[in-house]
Amino acid sequence: MGAHVYVAERTLPPRPSPSHEVCHTCANGHGGCVSPHHLVWGTRLENVRDAIRDGTFSPPPRFTGTAHSNSKFSDELIAHALSLIEAGETITAAAKATGISVPHLSHIKQGKAREWAKK
Template identity: 35%
Template sequence: MTGNIPAKAPCRICGKPQYAKSLCGPHYTRLLRHGDPLGGGTSPGEPMRFVHEVVLHYTGEDCLSWPFGKHPKGYGQICVDSKIVYAHRYVCELVRGAPPTSEHDAAHSCGKGHEGCVAPGHLVWKTRAENEADKLSHGTHSRGERHVGAKLTEAAVREIINLKGLESQSKLAKRFKVSESLIYAVHAGRAWAWLTEKVEGDAR
């Protein structure tokens, strides 16, 4: 019987050819041994092999998730020359060349860097300002109410801005249960500055 042998579907974790249960051989073995395809220890050199054998050959449009160690914020990590670096930044350098400056970020067009995406087609060098702007458009920037230390809601800040000059900062601080310095920072445009600009723009 002749004819082309159909290619095996990719492993749902690493993209290698499937062996069983939507997994490649190594990940299926981990599933059997540990009850988790990502369970158990990582063999030395496996993350680097993954980069060069899987990541650099990946041409899909979907995200490719890093299956090894990750930073607490979700970004993949890899050891390069005895130094732990972000996996997506290492991949970006391999496919895009060295960053223009040390201040450039390896930005994700998908906005899924915090989920461990290392898809080469999603990575490009951008300035910190450009990357932060992308985070805002992706909804992943931790400013305003998203910030873990936020003490005010956007609605409260709008009210504080509208009451500038109509009510003392000390009274506003007591009403919203924050420090006078925070009220001053909002009025001065040093805190929630983008919202201050938005309110002023709405008034024009």
């Protein structure tokens, strides 16, 4: 468990649900901020949204090799983008978060939708 979680569990009201995460209001979570005044409970989606807004969202390191949009995206990255959309994120935000272009991602999503419809 991270230090920020340790601080949050001792200073914030009880965690609203097991799926809530500790979010930073100061956009410096990645910098290791553990100020109790900067910590709030939030859902995964809220946390990702904040990170996208603050420009601190980064996909897991293994994805960074595909910096150029012409390269093929891994299944994991595509699954990650689709999970963001399923969680209620917009295609634009999910595209931005994963580095996949909006047209490409919406194409993938439509393909997935067709796949699911067949089942």
